[in-house]
Amino acid sequence: MVNLSVKLNNLIFKNPVMSASGTFGYGIEYNGFFDIGLLGGVIVKGLSLNPRQGNPPPRIIETPCGMLNSIGLQNIGYKKFISDILPQFDNIDTNLIVNIYGGEIGEFVELASKLNDYKQIAALEVNVSCPNVKAGGATFGKDPEVVFVLVSSIKKVCEKPIIVKLTPNVTDIALIAQAAQSAKADAVSLINTITGMVIDTKTKKPFLGNKFGGLSGPAIYPVGLRMVYETYEKINIPIIGVGGINSPDIAIQYFLAGASLIQIGTANFVEPDIALKIIKGIRRYLENEKIDDVGKLVGLAHN
Numbered sequence: 001m002v003n004l005s006v007k008l009n010n011l012i013f014k015n016p017v018m019s020a021s022g023t024f025g026y027g028i029e030y031n032g033f034f035d036i037g038l039l040g041g042v043i044v045k046g047l048s049l050n051p052r053q054g055n056p057p058p059r060i061i062e063t064p065c066g067m068l069n070s071i072g073l074q075n076i077g078y079k080k081f082i083s084d085i086l087p088q089f090d091n092i093d094t095n096l097i098v099n100i101y102g103g104e105i106g107e108f109v110e111l112a113s114k115l116n117d118y119k120q121i122a123a124l125e126v127n128v129s130c131p132n133v134k135a136g137g138a139t140f141g142k143d144p145e146v147v148f149v150l151v152s153s154i155k156k157v158c159e160k161p162i163i164v165k166l167t168p169n170v171t172d173i174a175l176i177a178q179a180a181q182s183a184k185a186d187a188v189s190l191i192n193t194i195t196g197m198v199i200d201t202k203t204k205k206p207f208l209g210n211k212f213g214g215l216s217g218p219a220i221y222p223v224g225l226r227m228v229y230e231t232y233e234k235i236n237i238p239i240i241g242v243g244g245i246n247s248p249d250i251a252i253q254y255f256l257a258g259a260s261l262i263q264i265g266t267a268n269f270v271e272p273d274i275a276l277k278i279i280k281g282i283r284r285y286l287e288n289e290k291i292d293d294v295g296k297l298v299g300l301a302h303n
């Protein structure tokens with residue numbers, strides 16, 4: 001019998017597979033289709049203090065090598081999440097992780113402090129890939145000092161484990177991960193989407209309403225894997241791997257690169273219960289390799 005469970009501080013994950021934010025709704029929508037309690041964790045759509053409409057359409061396009069989206073963090077806002085979604089998690093046996101973002105540091109901190117009161121929430125994932133209104137739209141996650149201040153401020157008001165979700169749109173992602181670790185982040189997750197664009201050759205204009213979007217799916221897995229590998233050499237808090245995972249083999253590559261847990265994103269749109277197949281595949285791999293604990297895979301590619 002192999003052990004698939006993973007510990008992150010005081011949190012126990014029954015297996016290392018979670019849904020990635022923005023690709024699994026609020027989780028509840030999928031629960032009629034399969035028991036989401038079988039997942040190690042469910043990371044819900046990015047939540048802000050107030051509801052948001054998101055970016056103008058069109059907001060999604062498939063490319064020959066992945067999906068491009070510019071949803072713009074559309075969500076129902078904190079109050080509706082607490083009243084309508086949260087109680088539905090009372091009887092679901094998984095770790096509910098809330099992905100949060102704000103337009104400025106104070107907004108992140110206020111939201112984190114409000115969410116700290118709810119016992120159903122196991123941890124927060126802080127999305128630093130969004131624009132900082134105060135800095136004129138620069139991305140939070142591109143500046144190690146801003147990441148340090150942001151994470152330290154959140155840690156002061158929230159006792160739950162804090163996972164910092166990093167953007168790949170930087171020169172050195174490990175540097176940003178180090179800033180998160182210095183600020184006492186409990187884990188980092190990487191990667192978010194890679195900025196890209198598509199131009200419509202009929203209108204001769206950018207296809208997306210927002211011009212640019214985030215590329216996700218199988219095309220980005222070698223990039224995500226490289227970034228997890230690089231980051232593993234520079235930090236000693238757990239890494240959560242995400243980016244193009246759609247098979248047990250790719251999931252296992254992320255563990256070997258240094259991830260302790262993984263998230264499934266765009267693959268959920270193709271096969272909504274893909275996470276269950278990946279959990280089974282990881283178990284089968286460990287049995288075949290005669291490895292009794294998934295934790296023993298972590299970072300093996302570095303020796």
Ligand SMILES: Cc1cc2nc3c(=O)[nH]c(=O)nc-3n(C[C@H](O)[C@H](O)[C@H](O)COP(=O)(O)O)c2cc1C
Pocket residue numbers: 020021022023045046047067069071073099127165191192193215216217218220242243244245263264265266267
């Ligand atoms: C439609 C869509 C919406 C997303 N929304 C969020 C979000 O709200 N917060 C966040 O941190 N990441 C968000 N992401 C990024 C994913 O969680 C994930 O990091 C990224 O898609 C890479 O993984 P994948 O290739 O497996 O999809 C979104 C991705 C997609 C495709």
